[in-house]
Amino acid sequence: MKLSLKTILLVVGIAFIATNCSRKKDTFLSRNFHALGTKYNILYNGNIALEQGKASINDAFTENFWELLPVERMQVTDEVILPGQSKNADFERAEEKAIKAVQKHGMNIQGKEKNPQIDEAYLLLGKSRYFDQRFIPALEAFNYILYKYPASDKINSAKVWREKTNIRLENNELAIKNLKRLLEQEELEPQDLADATSILAQAYINLKHKDSALQQLKVAETYTKNNNEIARYNYIRGQLYNEFGHKDSANMAFDKIIELHRKIPRAYYINAHLEKIKNFNYADGDKLAYLEYLTDLEEDRENRPFLDKIYHHIANFHLNNDKDSLATVYYNKSLAKSKIDKVLNTRNYATLGDMSFDVAKYKTAGAYYDSTMTNMKLNSKPYRLMKKKRDNLDDVIYYEDIAQRHDSILNLVSLSEEDRLAVFSEFTEQLRIRVEQEKAKQLEAEEAAKRQNSGINQTIPGQKGQLQKGGLAQTSSGRVVPGKPGGNGKSNFYFYNQNTVSFGKNEFLKIWGERDLQDGWRLSDKRGGDSDSGTEELIAEATDEELFDPQFYISKIPSDPKVIDSLTKDRNFAYYQLGTIYKEKFKEYELAKNKLQRLLQNIPEERLVLPTKYNLYKLYILLNQTGEAEAIKSDILANYSDSRYAEILRNPESALASDENSPESLYEKAYRYFENQDYTKAIAECEKHIYTFEGEPIVPKFEILKASARGRLYGVKAYEEGVNYVALTYPNSEEGKKALEILNNSIPLLSKKQWYDNDSSSKFHVVYQFKRDANEDVDAFIKRLNEKVEKVTYFDLSTSKDVYDENTIFVVVHGLKSIGGAAGFAEIIGEDKDEKDPIIRPYFSISSGNYTIIQRHKNLEEYIQSQ
Template sequence: MKKNFYKYLSIFAILFVVSCSTRKDAFLNRSFHSVTAKYNILYNGQVAFDQGIQELYATYKDDYWKRLPIERLEVSELAIPGVEISGGNSSAAFEKSEEKAVKAVQKHSMNISGKEKNKQIDDAFLLLGKSRYYSQRFVPALEAFNYIILNYPNADLINETKIWQAKSYLRLQNEELALITLQRILQREALVDDKKIIESVHTAAAMVYTVMDSTPQVVHHLKQATLTDYDKEQTARNTFILGQIYREQNHIDSSNVAFQKVIDMKRVPYRYRIHAEIEIAKNLSNDTDTEVLIATLNKLIADRENRPYLDELHYHTGLVHQKLGRIDLAEEHFVASVHAIGAQQFQQGLSYEALGNIQFDKANYVEAGSYYDSVLQIPQDRNTKRIRRLDRKRKSLDEVIYFESIANVTDSILGVVAMSKEEQVIYFQEYIDWLKAEEAAAQQQIENTGFGSLNDANNDFGGDGKWYFYNSQIVGFGQQEFYQVWGNRPLEDNWRLSDKSVLIPGDENVNNLEVLAIEDAKKYDLETYLERIPTDKSEIDSIGSVRNEAYYKLGLIYKEQFKQFDIASYNFEDLLSFNPEEKYILPTKFHLYQIYLELNPIKADKFKTDIVSNYPESKYTQLILNPDELIDEDDASSPENIYKNVYYAYQEGNFEEVITKSEEAIIKYKDQEIVPKFELLRAYAIGKRDGVAAFREALVYVAFKYSNTEEGKKATEVIETINKL
């Protein structure tokens, strides 16, 4: 028995040694190398390749606000013809699959008399090419595919290889050659029953036509690709892209049909189905059954499986409510979108913008500006049309936000000054009590969670001796609370200020107004607050002057820039009640006269009588009595002729004279329509005299102060041009 065992073992050893040869074209040799390559090396290589694909897809993030790319591969800009890059999508898995493919060729290739006898070697080269393709090494990948086509023209994988060859051509920016290759495959009658190849070649053709910007051909090939339904995920993606293209073409019904097909598909990634629901919401139109849509969106929001998509679901639900005029409900959903856990920054930006637009429409410009600030602080391409438009809109709010803050501060200070000593003590003591209550509530919240004391950095929560800020849950609570209060703020000095631009030039009184923060150590000390109350009459008068100017400018801004006559009238009426300086009284009454012509003719008559009776020689009286009378163009002292003379001085290069006379005219013709012209001309003269930096600063002032005029818009355009230099 033992002898027979050794006998058979010897025979097996001899056969094994003989079959190891790659130079003998024998059945045993071919079988050995084919089986070993397929079930050992190539099997492990394919496993590694599949792992690499899973890793690639797991890290790839689709931007559903744009048309999806047909292939889920983010190609680096450095992946250009003839250039090898490091990194890219290369991973250890793709490197291992490439290594296994090379090993299969080196160990088991049987190239005898110029012909390959091992049928697995073409599979090895295909795996090699695909591994290189996904590593964004397209030139070496093309070499591998070309080798198969040249040496294995009758291989079973020849059509698949040619498709990969065409995709490599496409990535190497040779769309014409890629298209020729794919068209040749499509002309073969043998493809009729090969669903995999039919789907792959039509999908690749759609990729080529996408680059060539031939949308009708893209639609045709995507539709053909979806007929086979071989690759469930790619079919869902192709159908989804069809829905997006139909929307671009304004074929909303066809778009909804395509997205509904995706929703009805089985065994496809859930991300396609949920985003198809969202895409149908994006197709909101006058023909949409909004109540059905809202019911669908609310059901999706209530589904716990959709928590990663709550930012998008709430946003689109808010848009539907906004379309129906349910502004309060819309705001609730936009806020929920902003604060959804895991909300994407771009989506947060859209929700902040929607909230800002709502506040803007309500004339709550300070709140609107805060929301717009949150949008603009999100990292994104600043050169898009949407962001440029939003940036201009935000800048138009700078003045109103600035003067509202000045009005609020001065009102508070003067309100405290007007109190008796006893009232001041009660006022600040109530504030101190409120501070203590707030801190106690925060401390209690921390203790209720079981994570220790605010003041005990070594407190043990849960027995591990870690400080409570090391707990991810508490940190998460804090982050959400911070975003609710402050929005997105960069990590920098003075982060509380949403706009750190310089104060508006010329407002010297405002620049001198200073409000000092109270140190933490003294925030509960009553005397600290009391001793800061202004008592000097000149100081109080100065604060009053600042307040009066703020109210006057707010009235002008609301009246001229935003056409909010109600709000403008409140500011002007309040200003008159403050017993302001003489320089404000007549202009304020005139502006109220113009406002009440629109709102209340009886009040308009009252102000008309006041101005005409008490200021008969003023220009305002002339404007009231003769509103249609044109200024004599031949009058050398007319604003128009003054402007012409200053402009001629600019053309002659007398920039100092231009600046001086423009400043005189700005003061002389205050509140008249010609003032922005002088301001812009002055800015140009400053630029000629002092250089680009001074020019830009002067333009910024014109753009801010006169944003709704032609001169303000021109200043904005020039600023954008300067910024690109």
């Protein structure tokens, strides 16, 4: 009976709870039952999932402290998310919990929500979608709170989150308007106020109103209680103050971060120190105290993860104090520590490249610039600027090599026999010392290898797994296998011994020098390194008897006047090119001036003197050296009064760049001859102006035009010779690069001479020949021919006058469909009895493809004989 009563009471109790906790009944018990279940079960787990997702975002996000930090630490990607998909499982779970809370515990009775936790559920729903970067659905969730729950205690938070979402959707003006209204009309909780002002600052930053952002970040930093947010807002304030040039205010913001020390992530703390370091005043600051400050940061064990940046700033300190060697050491230490910071790598490599460039180590600078570009975003503006700088460096490297090498040779040429003997005696003595040192190192390495090998493989009785004599190891089962490096074992394999490897590397460099890893590395033109490779090659070619004999090297000095003259001309031209490159491309006016002054000291050929003096005049003006500028101007006006440079100096305001005597106008004139098929005049014009403007950038354009005209007149062989000359003589100009491309890609196609089969062709011509010296009126013939052609309506015919060679002109009828039809057309117009003046003249018919071949190869006779 008792058991039965308990059962009845239990059933009644369950029925009572079930009926009174219905989502459709507005009772005290029902409201609190669903509110407690929502808050302490579903929303609790949902908020845990949300925090886990936010933590994973923070862990995956890499701050770029080199640029202005975003107010919110979240990386927005362009990845497209389809409906029903999620980027993060934690946010997906948080969203599911929020939806479950609404569906299972929502009490929408007569249009009003009776569960006070449902607005929290919608807020969780919006946040989970926001952090999952589904901003449109997130905006819907926040707007639903504002629409459905105007009396909610979370209404201000929902407004703040809505504007954060608007900013992510680039509705910055709307966000600013709504946030201003919120701040004016509502009294916000401290954290809501901090959130509202911080995102208002982000909207101002997005719209480039950075001065307005500063005050909002100050408010946000004051009212937030989150130390990470305090550090972040102050860091952004410091960055903005630096942009405005207010270094003292910036340092005060960074000091607030430093004061937090262990309360914030180490990255904020270290980068605040580094930003203060960047603001150091080198003119008036205490450099000794500054160096001690840097040293303390370097030696702090806790700063090891940030040594790459610390080394970079130490390097900058030494560079600013003209201690280039120390700066180079620290830049390289920074590179060794830096693995993923591409901005830091870019700055290190670019600075090292500039340092090498400043001391004329152009090949080294080029290598550093190549490394710089590998760390930059492809096709970005900084990348394009660096690539242009690197491409320009090719010209510098090329001409500096010529200048240095030829200067050395010509200096030796100018020495007396006694001086030459003294120079090479000293050289061979130094070489002897170097070889002896290398031999000593070799013996030392061999002795070290013997000592190491003699102690190898001594197995202790009773132990297995030790390396046996001869580089063999014994396994636990007793089987003997080849030994391997590492562990407790050793091996006498060559590459396992660091001493022998180092010796081998030095020996290779001594014999072969720097070599690129590619086929044909033994060839002399594959040698890398600097411009002294000629000496190294000479050493490699010398026999043991010749190696230390000064007379061997003296015998290699050129004595032929033609060779010496050629070296002098090449050297002078290289100096002129270097002067113009430094002036026009790099704006290195002092370097340009030194090169051009050196050129005039070398007494160059006359054609280089005037452009060199004019360029020097322009450089003196740029360097504010008015006395030197006036002197050289007077020289030009007095000794070259009829030149275009003198005319420019007399009338500096006139637009002489486009007058009839400017290089551009003269080039256009030569090109018009080319277009009109007057190839002989085009060639003559080009040759004249190549001589006149030698050393100027326009000369390669004349050369390539000349090559094209010669190709049209004399055939593909002449074209190949001309293009090859341009590629070899002007390899670093745009025309030289284009010429090389033509040689590699176009010439092989143009060189094909195989005749086309007439049956496979669809276009044919009738060709009439004329001799230039026959005094025949070609234009009158073309006029008569056109009258005949106009009467032919069943073909779309046309005529042209083509130059074949310097003695022959073709008049061509185009538009015929077969070889027989072409011959028949010529016969018809030559036998037209109804016409008083039929065209009776020798002709030949030819397909379009074969006509192209005879024009390229000038092999008309060969074609006639083949028909």
